[in-house]
Amino acid sequence: MITRIVWMQFRPEAVNAFLALFHERAPRIRSFPGCHHLALWRDRAQPHVMCTYSLWESEAALEAYRHAELFRDTWAQTKPLFAARPRAWSFDTVWPTEASLDYPIYFGQAAPQLEQLLGQHAPSSVAVLVDTHTALYCYPHIRSVLPADHLLIRIPAGETHKQLDTCQYIWSQMLQAQLDRQALLINLGGGVIGDMGGFCAHCWKRGIRFVQVPTTLLAQVDASTGGKLGVDFMDVKNIIGAFGDPLAVVIDTTFLRTLPPAQLRSGFAEVVKHALIADAEHWQQLIQLPTLDAADWTQIVPHSLAIKRQIVAADPYERGLRKALNFGHTIGHAIESAALHTTESLLHGEAIAIGMICESWLSAKKAGLPDDELQAITHFLLRIFGCYPLNNLPIADLLALMANDKKNEGQGVNFSLLPHIGAVEINHTATPEEIQDSLAYYMETCRQQDTAKPH
Numbered sequence: 001m002i003t004r005i006v007w008m009q010f011r012p013e014a015v016n017a018f019l020a021l022f023h024e025r026a027p028r029i030r031s032f033p034g035c036h037h038l039a040l041w042r043d044r045a046q047p048h049v050m051c052t053y054s055l056w057e058s059e060a061a062l063e064a065y066r067h068a069e070l071f072r073d074t075w076a077q078t079k080p081l082f083a084a085r086p087r088a089w090s091f092d093t094v095w096p097t098e099a100s101l102d103y104p105i106y107f108g109q110a111a112p113q114l115e116q117l118l119g120q121h122a123p124s125s126v127a128v129l130v131d132t133h134t135a136l137y138c139y140p141h142i143r144s145v146l147p148a149d150h151l152l153i154r155i156p157a158g159e160t161h162k163q164l165d166t167c168q169y170i171w172s173q174m175l176q177a178q179l180d181r182q183a184l185l186i187n188l189g190g191g192v193i194g195d196m197g198g199f200c201a202h203c204w205k206r207g208i209r210f211v212q213v214p215t216t217l218l219a220q221v222d223a224s225t226g227g228k229l230g231v232d233f234m235d236v237k238n239i240i241g242a243f244g245d246p247l248a249v250v251i252d253t254t255f256l257r258t259l260p261p262a263q264l265r266s267g268f269a270e271v272v273k274h275a276l277i278a279d280a281e282h283w284q285q286l287i288q289l290p291t292l293d294a295a296d297w298t299q300i301v302p303h304s305l306a307i308k309r310q311i312v313a314a315d316p317y318e319r320g321l322r323k324a325l326n327f328g329h330t331i332g333h334a335i336e337s338a339a340l341h342t343t344e345s346l347l348h349g350e351a352i353a354i355g356m357i358c359e360s361w362l363s364a365k366k367a368g369l370p371d372d373e374l375q376a377i378t379h380f381l382l383r384i385f386g387c388y389p390l391n392n393l394p395i396a397d398l399l400a401l402m403a404n405d406k407k408n409e410g411q412g413v414n415f416s417l418l419p420h421i422g423a424v425e426i427n428h429t430a431t432p433e434e435i436q437d438s439l440a441y442y443m444e445t446c447r448q449q450d451t452a453k454p455h
């Protein structure tokens with residue numbers, strides 16, 4: 001599958017002419033042989049800046065389209081409307097060809113991939129960072145390909161240990177083992193291990209090489225790419241950190257077999273998010289799943305990760321488009337933080353699933369998401385995630401948490417919303433009343449469905 005992103009800047013007075021042309025042509029382009037998806041990504045704060053996002057069966061299909069009369073005519077009509085020369089990127093399935101992310105991602109069995117990487121890069125020594133669970137479930141699968149004298153650093157599992165004290169422990173182990181600048185660290189675990197291990201490697205002697213081996217679904221489709229490393233500090237998440245790329249990412253979906261179901265479901269929220277913002281066809285496949293046990297992760301993970309990578313590649317410095325990834329997260333993060341202080345704990349993805357339902361409601365109200373799509377999203381997410389008693393959370397505190405979000409610029413709370421499934425518009429704003437109504441929609445739908453949270 002080939003993804004094509006075209007970034008366009010129009011003369012302000014030409015915006016409506018382009019939108020009319022796009023709405024007239026899009027159905028014809030979507031039914032062109034080999035075209036799987038076409039969507040327009042828009043930035044509400046800069047209405048004259050837009051991206052088209054399309055998916056093609058193959059390079060040949062895209063080439064055929066670019067030689068077709070339909071393309072030539074559409075292009076000829078669009079050209080006079082531009083204010084700047086458009087920029088375009090094409091990516092094959094997973095590897096962006098012109099991306100700023102130039103480290104490879106390998107799929108398949110971790111042990112042989114690691115053996116090959118170690119042979120190729122010949123580090124002076126190898127350290128492996130694990131937590132109590134990945135020491136038990138994942139480390140035995142790669143141990144045989146590591147040098148006999150490798151350093152195993154084991155830390156307690158869980159977000160509460162993603163902090164500077166643990167980094168100190170990791171660095172003290174590295175010091176004792178006298179790791180030099182040619183050493184290599186393998187981060188074997190979920191997002192906590194990847195973020196913190198990457199950060200420790202990034203700082204050790206001003207940076208040693210590290211390989212991410214994500215073992216949770218969340219880490220495989222999200223945390224292991226994008227270059228963000230770091231730890232929490234004084235109860236603020238990810239506040240100390242850096243951008244840094246791994247030498248490689250090795251993704252082995254067989255690790256997911258030992259993952260607790262709640263953790264699997266949590267990571268699945270990001271998979272759903274990626275489909276909703278960029279890939280209507282993938283969404284159609286996901287909603288066919290009777291349960292997560294039936295999922296073929298070897299298909300789903302590369303596909304979902306590709307979407308994240310493409311968005312990061314199109315906006316490596318987080319200037320705009322990357323905000324698309326915030327869908328579900330504005331309300332979701334606030335719910336996640338508020339739930340920390342209650343007895344009903346919520347995992348990240350569980351909170352994001354609620355956030356996606358509320359933000360889909362906002363999408364219907366403000367971005368034109370059709371009602372049947374809102375119903376489909378709500379129904380599917382409630383089927384997988386069940387209902388959570390939001391009325392136990394103080395709504396006023398929730399709204400205050402959202403208003404304080406660092407992503408807000410100026411008035412109102414910033415949202416990335418869906419005009420339809422498979423497309424996203426960044427920089428929408430909503431008022432506290434609208435947000436409250438979206439939470440009420442979630443609670444009311446739950447009350448009608450009377451679905452209990454699965455355990």
Ligand SMILES: NC(=O)c1ccc[n+]([C@@H]2O[C@H](COP(=O)([O-])OP(=O)(O)OC[C@H]3O[C@@H](n4cnc5c(N)ncnc54)[C@H](O)[C@@H]3O)[C@@H](O)[C@H]2O)c1
Binds near residue numbers: 226237
């Ligand atoms: N860097 C980024 O861009 C980015 C993006 C999203 C999330 N994150 C970060 O990721 C973290 C959350 O990641 P997570 O959900 O993977 O959490 P996690 O690393 O805490 O893993 C969740 C739990 O699963 C266990 N586990 C991991 N792999 C297992 C396996 N194969 N079998 C059995 N148990 C296993 C872990 O020990 C842990 O108890 C957060 O700190 C978040 O900030 C980072």
Ligand SMILES: [Zn+2]
Binds near residue numbers: 270329348352
């Ligand atoms: Zn997330």
